[in-house]
Amino acid sequence: MTTLAAVLAAGDGSRFGGPKLKVALRGRPLVTWALEAALAAGLDETVVITGGEDLSAVVPAGVTILDNPDWADGQATSVQVAVRHAEAQGHDAVVIGLGDSPMVPAGAWRAVAAVDAPVVTAEYEGARRPPVRLAAGVWALLPTEGDEGARVLLKGRPDLVTAVPCAGDPRDVDTEGDLERWS
Secondary structure (H helix, E strand, O other): OOEEEEEEEOOOOOOOOOOOOOOEEOOEEHHHHHHHHHHHOOOOEEEEEEOOOOOOOOOOOOEEEEEOOOHHHOHHHHHHHHHHHHHHHOOOEEEEEEOOOOOOOHHHHHHHHOOOOOEEEEEEOOEEEEEEEEEHHHHHHOOOOOOOOOHHHHHHOHHHEEEEEOOOOOOOOOOHHHHHHHO
16 A cells, blocks of 8 residues: 655645745745655655646655646645546555645654545644545545535545544644744
């Protein structure tokens, strides 16, 4: 059984006021926090889904860049890029996290990846947030358009979902105020 780690980083930072993933957080580009955590989790392959911002200069070695030409059509299209890649590479599951969630540690990625269930989500003090593991058997249930990805299954198919308590802070950086909070 093999698992793909996929970091979604295709948005254009509209709530932030423009591109944000290369903005410095504690001396490093924001997106590198998520990429390094996903890579450190030690899953079988790590990719980043890009689109609205060129991240090639800040993606660490060992992470494959996958472009989503339809990124402006919503998060579902980025999830589909990850799933298609996982399928083409023969992976049995994909763990999806967000490029603007800097304080989700590698341990959360590992904990979610370790559970063999259709849908596995990290749970931080009762709040279910990414990363989320999706087994191949649920890929066909994921939306193909719109701004929701695995959240559709978390809400609509609770019978498929297993939550795993995780350490870390899942809040994402959506505004300059969020960035200041983490700095």
